[in-house]
Amino acid sequence: MVPRYARPAMTALWEPEAKYRIWFEIEAHATEKLGELGVVPKSAAKALWDWWATQPEIDVAAIDAIEAVTKHDVIAFLTWVAEQVGDEARFMHQGMTSSDVLDTTLAVQLARATDILLADMDALLAALKTRAEEQKYTPTIGRSHGIHAEPVTFGLKLAQAYAEFDRCRQRLVAAREEIATCAISGAVGTFANIDPAVEAHVAEKLGLTPEPISTQVIPRDRHAMYFATLAVIAGSIERLSVEIRHLQRTEVLEAEEYFSPGQKGSSAMPHKRNPILTENLTGQARMIRAYALPALENVALWHERDISHSSVERFIGPDATITLDFALARLTGVVEKLLVYPERMQKNLDAMGGLVHSQRVLLALTQAGVSREDAYAIVQRNAMKVWESAGTLSLLDLLKADGQVTAALSEDELEEKFDLDYHFRQVDTIFARVFG
Amino acid sequence: MVPRYARPAMTALWEPEAKYRIWFEIEAHATEKLGELGVVPKSAAKALWDWWATQPEIDVAAIDAIEAVTKHDVIAFLTWVAEQVGDEARFMHQGMTSSDVLDTTLAVQLARATDILLADMDALLAALKTRAEEQKYTPTIGRSHGIHAEPVTFGLKLAQAYAEFDRCRQRLVAAREEIATCAISGAVGTFANIDPAVEAHVAEKLGLTPEPISTQVIPRDRHAMYFATLAVIAGSIERLSVEIRHLQRTEVLEAEEYFSPGQKGSSAMPHKRNPILTENLTGQARMIRAYALPALENVALWHERDISHSSVERFIGPDATITLDFALARLTGVVEKLLVYPERMQKNLDAMGGLVHSQRVLLALTQAGVSREDAYAIVQRNAMKVWESAGTLSLLDLLKADGQVTAALSEDELEEKFDLDYHFRQVDTIFARVFG
Amino acid sequence: MVPRYARPAMTALWEPEAKYRIWFEIEAHATEKLGELGVVPKSAAKALWDWWATQPEIDVAAIDAIEAVTKHDVIAFLTWVAEQVGDEARFMHQGMTSSDVLDTTLAVQLARATDILLADMDALLAALKTRAEEQKYTPTIGRSHGIHAEPVTFGLKLAQAYAEFDRCRQRLVAAREEIATCAISGAVGTFANIDPAVEAHVAEKLGLTPEPISTQVIPRDRHAMYFATLAVIAGSIERLSVEIRHLQRTEVLEAEEYFSPGQKGSSAMPHKRNPILTENLTGQARMIRAYALPALENVALWHERDISHSSVERFIGPDATITLDFALARLTGVVEKLLVYPERMQKNLDAMGGLVHSQRVLLALTQAGVSREDAYAIVQRNAMKVWESAGTLSLLDLLKADGQVTAALSEDELEEKFDLDYHFRQVDTIFARVFG
């Protein structure tokens, strides 16, 4: 976790105190059910909840001190709680194993983290939708291979991003379901010393579903799927970031990240206005992707479990969610404040002497009876001249002067092929498909 | 693709001929709809399908020869088809762009590949279920950290694997939905020169859904999600493989891969029987995981598209699906024929002098009024003696001789704590949760 | 391995026949030494080499057929050789284990593959050097963040690539040393049944060094380092490819991949000339990077060895080296034939109204006694106006009209700050550092 790429709400989720609060809730809910089942006195849960109602502070340092001796975190916590609550606390954790607490806690943390990410995603989607509708019919050149292809609108670019992040949102919902499970099944998952009803109770109270079969731990294929999903989302963040970086290139300059008054682009070059936010997001995307790898390697735990996953998750649990939260929020800001330059878009669109209309001419020739091969050769011949002139020649002019063309198409027909609006007839259809 | 790790049905999907057949279907279906729309003569599609009805062979070498000149694969194919079908073929591909064909073809290939993988998965699930039910109550030691923990049954181990692969199956279904989309939207996805109805028609005929917004290409977040899902499944394959490798260790030997009569384990050591299939699967899992990475990097294509994804997909499209198909089938065979040794399981279970029952004694002491801390110390004190004796001492005997224990628990109560069946009371519940 | 991304010399190295030839050499050299040591009759090696001198074909199918029964590749091979050579062949492989053959063979294959890669690298370096010297003083704009910064020369760009690939060459030499080791140490590496002199002899004959301590296998940290090095080289290939893709963008167009006469850029858009080779290389770089991952996971084999690395290496051994060989050769071709457009470079350089000289003015103001903060503000104020004019205003003109500037600098002094050659005074120094 890098503090400058972290936001407080997400970070708080991963603080020791937040973790201990969830531990307590799990233990207290479990004790409550154990009381109902007659396994422990009902007074035990009451004592725990009574203490909790006093809104006690969690003394992280004290718990750490105990752990330094026991070298076992859950025992350290239980010992500390017992010191606070008194004798009744000895009934806590009956028939449970540490992982019952740890894994269920991780589920709660990841589920809550995902709720934040879903809210982030909603904000990003809202920003994309607003800007897409605003730019719905702003003409701009579509590019394949970085080369001018045919006209699109800037709204379509943003609609594409919307559709992509909408898929990411759905994937995030699915990923949340993957990891929102509860296991209170004892040392090897057999419920040997604890009734499954305890698990059901704790799950319900914490908004989780019971894990159908656990083996001391919740199986790590779930977490692998979770972090792999974050990695895919990172890819989409990178895609939109790279798009904006391209648009801000000096030679393109169709859009720019907002540049605040006091900001300095370069200590050496006062004229610089750099797309640093999206470059920064590109790097963050690389990190979020990287965090998926150890999660994938965590799946193959030995037998009923080994603990190799644990050190990994101490890193990637916070780091992946905190960074993704930050990245989504930063990207939302970039989209909301993005400076868009329609005049420059039009200028770039016109720069190639009408080459972007070459396909329509090709089709028209074919439909006028010229063979596809011949039509291609005719258009390419003229297009190459325009290309080599760097847009100073006009494709329309050249075609008007080409006998093989005029034999097939009238001047009016030719000119109609260079109409920009022709390309945008389906924009409304596409927007309806994307935004419903 | 490594031939020895490839099965014919999956491999055939990725042969040039299979690809060209899909190309033809896409072009012919599109031409058909274009005919209905009056864009091209209806006779065009008829000519194409008439030729197709003759079940022509696809001359891959001839197409390759044309591509060597044009350096463009789709144009080479169209040229070859035109040579076969004649003049009417010139109406093919009207208003389409190469990627309309290529991306939709990849969708068909991946969807069909996934159908094979789903069938593989069903076979694996069936094998796991059969063996799980067969071994439902076979006692075996559960291990955490590679260390004996408490008893489980071998059926539970297999049920866990079933539940995990059942989740993998659901993920595969979701992954198939991700990539089964069709784009026939023209050079930059605006449908400038082609009616969206063509896309809808082709999609329906090929069992795909139309891509809501494409940009010459289908967005690669879909493929990233697809290959990331295969990577997660690889993790589960590795987990079960590693489990079997552990069980076959000389010192454990609770199960073994089937060893056929003519087989030689080692050229040097005639006594060896090695878990080579599951070791082999472990390596294959690493490969399938690796293939997800370039798919994740493919997402951020430049602007409306660049073609960097293409070389990646020429590798990972076949390699990931062929290897996963092979791995699932191999794993199914391993599970079906796995040699299980219940006597050895029981022997290992008994080897630690009853240490595996230590938790139950701990709980009993606590319930008998001993503080948790004291109870832990008492049990650990005796357990450590047994541990250091390497199982030659009996925990039950030591406890019977410990005054602090006998002050709290009678001999009968103590003995009841060493009952194996106690641990299996919830096996039926768990099986019901897993198998329904 | 994708056939279209494979060249014959490298591919041949990984064919079964090439592998079996190395196997034979290892076995025959070992038998020779065993004969000298008196462990086996000297006639054994003679019989083997006599047969070899007949230049026999390797019947791969026959060996495969034997393996189908024995399920052991080395035994199958030995059996087949024995069928060819006769009775004397039974002395082969005395005291050796399969891995002695397999691992030493992999070392030979990787060493030979690296020799090809080194030759590829030399060709690339030669091409870069030639083009760098040719373009040594071609002015072009340097860009940071995709934004115009200050002038460089195109030769400097190529010199940077040269320096980077020269480092890659050195890394490749180091990587070759890592894997060029020989192990003939028996079943668990103790030389229990084979004299270390055999290993020394085979190593010398095959141009390898003896592995100081092996454990049936050569340790896989060596291979991890090897494939990780290839991954780093892939990054450098990607960097130069991305540079060229950027330069070929329509709006930049300072350089282009060579475009052959018959070539078609797009089936739909006849005007397209796309940087497909470098896009293709970008994707290949992703693959070569991906292959490092399973090699890294291969390191932690169990105990003296498990065989999980083997299936991985059947993939990545050929795939990584074949793809890198192809990529280096393709990149060399791109560099050799790259179309360079100095006029366009100059035009782009001039496009920002002289903004690229802003830093020199800043420095001059500071040296003339203006505080750094004030100087920055003055220059930025004027630079921003030029920036917003998209280069139609001239920075020099604006500065001449700015009282705070003229108070510090004379008109002559100002004009001198806009001299392009000023930036190239150290080009010769840098070239000397790079090319020696």
Add this chain to the structure above:
Amino acid sequence: MVPRYARPAMTALWEPEAKYRIWFEIEAHATEKLGELGVVPKSAAKALWDWWATQPEIDVAAIDAIEAVTKHDVIAFLTWVAEQVGDEARFMHQGMTSSDVLDTTLAVQLARATDILLADMDALLAALKTRAEEQKYTPTIGRSHGIHAEPVTFGLKLAQAYAEFDRCRQRLVAAREEIATCAISGAVGTFANIDPAVEAHVAEKLGLTPEPISTQVIPRDRHAMYFATLAVIAGSIERLSVEIRHLQRTEVLEAEEYFSPGQKGSSAMPHKRNPILTENLTGQARMIRAYALPALENVALWHERDISHSSVERFIGPDATITLDFALARLTGVVEKLLVYPERMQKNLDAMGGLVHSQRVLLALTQAGVSREDAYAIVQRNAMKVWESAGTLSLLDLLKADGQVTAALSEDELEEKFDLDYHFRQVDTIFARVFG
């Protein structure tokens, strides 16, 4: 960075204060040289160093506050220093660009971090050597595929680890050389506004070598190689950790991590002694490996540079080095205090009824004139009986009763083949190769 997996000396290197100290040194050394060259007054460097000699505290919060306005870290720092030092400070950073400072600082940090890692490595090597010599002739079973193979000594296992980490040490030295370069070359690396002598001076003072050609930034192939090397080392850490985890398995128990008196293995199972340190290291190795990936993706920066690498390096610079430092130190502790159980090793070695000697018998039969095929069949036939008896039958006894064996070998000859020491005759040779 996870605090519990971090050690103070390494962590301190990455604190803001340490970074700012290096920034100051670079700026002051550069100003000094600029003074010598007559570019700035000599008094400027004097003022800087005079202030530095007062051992000023770095007010990180104050610098952060300035950065919040300027959004530029180096400018914020320069501004703060100027506030402290006064007017002379305006000569700092003349002709330099931020990256001159940032990249050279990263080089210093990584070089210093590597010095710590080298010291860690030395400690680990020393521990391995000590334990290897101590256990040089402790017999233990060698295992391939997790299956008993032939005898080795525990010292050989440790010597293998020593040799592997010794290679890692050499790689670390090479990796340090890769990144220990200095760039003070200005905005695009042309030295337009700064004499190369400044770079040479700063490099010498900081123990770096000048980067032959930089482009505002030091090329990131260097850092990719660096982090890839750490990833390889992580693999070796994982290998030794996995070995120890295997040895500590209940059924094997040939070695154990040291278990301190107060420690609790499990909150539920008082008898547990788990290999948690090596499991923990396994997870950390996964993380260190993962950090190499974004470093590899960082290589392909756009043109002369983009800043996407920066956010990545804010994560992996500290995280990879801090985690590796911790991991090496932890592993050293594990090795130093490892509990080794020679009796259990001997017991396991004997457990298979002498099967581990099967190869020697095979060889003896071959040398006595039996064909290799027949010999293999004879030995396997008897070996399989022993195998199926789980070691209760003795291979030697069975062979003595097998007519085909006794026809070829006398009883004495047979018995000699079961001599353990036979396997250790080359241990001394191997130790000499490893330890010199």
